[in-house]
Amino acid sequence: MRVFVKIGNEIIHSADTNGEIATERARDLMKYAQKGESSDIFRLLLSKNAKMIEEIKNNLNPNYIFEDRLLNWQLDSLVDLNVRPNISxxxxxxxxxxxxxxxxxxxxxxxxxxxxxxxxxxxxxxxxxxxxxxxxxxxxxxxxxxxxxxxxxxxxxxxxxxxxxxxxxxxxxxxxxxxxxxxxxxxxxxxxxxxxxxxxxxxxxxxxxxxxxxxxxxxxxxxxxxxxxxxxxxxxxxxxxxxxxxxxxxxxxxxxxxxxxxxxxxxxxxxxxxxxxxxxxxxxxxxxxxxxxxxxxxxxxxxxxxxxxxxxxxxxxxxxxxxxxxxxxxxxxxxxxxxxxxxxxxxxxxxxxxxxxxxxxxxxxxxxxxxxxxxxxxxxxxxxxxxxx
CATH class of the missing domain: 3.40.50.300 (P-loop containing nucleotide triphosphate hydrolases)
Structure with a gap:
């Protein structure tokens, strides 16, 4: 099932319900990770799962929802795309x-x-x-x-x-x-x-x-x-x-x-x-x-x-x-x-x-x-x- 969010006639967000559930889970886990001792481990595990990060980001609406904007920044911080050649x-x-x-x-x-x-x-x-x-x-x-x-x-x-x-x-x-x-x-x-x-x-x-x-x-x-x-x-x-x-x-x-x-x-x-x-x-x-x-x-x-x-x-x-x-x-x-x-x-x-x-x-x-x-x-x-x- 696909969910659409509108303001007037403008569709501001659309996502599969499965994607919405994954996003909510990620948001809850991130909140938990910020409080507990497992934060470093959680961030490490999530950073290794690039596909999951991409799926979650596709279901965010950072332009209208502040929590999504925050989560978007947090997920970006886990994906290090900088290239560092091992010269010395x-x-x-x-x-x-x-x-x-x-x-x-x-x-x-x-x-x-x-x-x-x-x-x-x-x-x-x-x-x-x-x-x-x-x-x-x-x-x-x-x-x-x-x-x-x-x-x-x-x-x-x-x-x-x-x-x-x-x-x-x-x-x-x-x-x-x-x-x-x-x-x-x-x-x-x-x-x-x-x-x-x-x-x-x-x-x-x-x-x-x-x-x-x-x-x-x-x-x-x-x-x-x-x-x-x-x-x-x-x-x-x-x-x-x-x-x-x-x-x-x-x-x-x-x-x-x-x-x-x-x-x-x-x-x-x-x-x-x-x-x-x-x-x-x-x-x-x-x-x-x-x-x-x-x-x-x-x-x-x-x-x-x-x-x-x-x-x-x-x-x-x-x-x-x-x-x-x-x-x-x-x-x-x-x-x-x-x-x-x-x-x-x-x-x-x-x-x-x-x-x-x-x-x-x-x-x-x-x-x-x-x-x-x-x-x-x-x-x-x-x-x-x-x-x-």
Whole structure:
């Protein structure tokens, strides 16, 4: 039986009686949970039942009934759709604690070849698997990822994914994506493992290249294809859309028209999905930030350093920029700095990470020079005491 509530001729609420009963039960349980010691347990159990939350919310009328409005807020608080990639413990807990929030635009920028695609791929793999061998935060959150690659083809991104999976899943950093692309390792046991890992996450990671669009897409073509992919996903699932790269959308790099950025922001809001956009730094910004020794002055790099119109800077809530540090942590790795010149929901911090480009792996950076100096001083003091004795 379906119940209708009217004010005059306007239907303000309609629901199945079963839904009304479920809503009343949920409201009573929430009141009980607020009073008793079981509140945390109840909220945990309900947060795991996304289908029940969705059914209850569909039977609420928050515009006219205050209790329904209150319950709607309470239920929303139990559904955490923020996406937090497990890059490192320091990255997750201190640098980017909020993660990617539904309905928001995020920008990842840097110099050409600086690691933008590698970081995007690692974000995708750690979300698809929920695991990162090199992170102290052993249990990460899962999410469905749509990876739109408008620069490299699907096979090239798959090679990057496989190489990164071997590192983040098994701790093996020896299989590079260049070896996979060239075919040098296609008969090795590592390659078989990597291909199996890719097969296991393909239901969570959808890779779309320019073949889906017949070249550089218009914003309408991009939204149409991505909408079809989003329809395959549950509304209560965590999800992330990655676009690599923003400039390859027709009209995106215009200096006078910011309609592409506005359309993407609206799309994020309408579909309740966070969007991560890769974007280049402008050449002028790179040159002005370079110092005489070839390093970069981080104070001269800002959100306005992005290539193209300022509309992208205005529409996004966070900008991360990868900057090379020109230091080697060992023979296979280099150090990079990631800065956040814009962060609407947190602090504008900077962080250093180790970056191994061959497998696109970012790991925790630990400063050892200061520690080593203190250890050497302590050893010297011990030696002085022994000499005195």
């Amino acid at each position: 413990l320091n990255f997750s807990k201190n640098f980017f604690e909020t993660g990617y929030m539904p309905g928001e635009l995020y920008v990842l920028s840097g110099i050409s070849g600086g690691g933008k695609t590698s970081l995007s791929v690692q974000i995708a793999t750690t979300l698809a698997t929920g695991f990162n061998f090199f992170s102290d935060e052993k249990k990460g959150s899962n999410a469905d990822v749509i990876y739109v690659t408008l620069e490299q083809n699907k096979k090239q991104i798959q090679a990057r994914v496989m190489s990164n999976l071997m590192a983040t899943l098994y701790g093996k950093k020896s299989l590079s994506f260049s070896q996979i692309i060239s075919g040098d390792q296609c008969f090795s046991s590592d390659f078989k493992e990597a291909l199996l890992a890719l097969s296991m996450i393909e239901n969570r990671l959808s890779i779309l290249d320019f073949a889906y669009f017949g070249g550089s897409p218009t914003i309408d073509e991009l939204k149409s294809v991505v909408s079809l992919e989003l329809q395959k996903m549950k509304s209560t699932e965590k999800k992330l859309l990655i676009v690599d790269r923003y400039e390859n959308i027709q009209g995106a790099s215009s200096n006078v028209d910011d309609s592409v950025a506005r359309e993407l922001k609206n799309f994020a809001v309408q579909n309740n999905v966070p969007i991560l956009l890769q974007c280049q730094l402008s050449k002028n910004a790179i040159e002005s930030a370079k110092t005489s020794d070839g390093k970069f002055n981080l104070d001269k790099i800002s959100a306005s350093s992005l290539k193209g119109t300022s509309g992208l800077e205005h529409q996004c809530s966070n900008v991360m920029i990868i900057v090379p540090d020109l230091r080697q942590s060992d023979k296979d790795q280099k150090v990079v700095s990631i800065i956040q010149p814009k962060n609407r929901y947190g602090l504008n911090q900077a962080i250093k990470l180790n970056f191994q480009g061959s497998c696109g792996l970012f790991t925790e950076f630990v400063e050892t020079r200061g520690r080593k100096k203190k250890e050497d001083e302590a050893k010297g003091n011990d030696f002085d005491r022994k000499e005195a004795d």
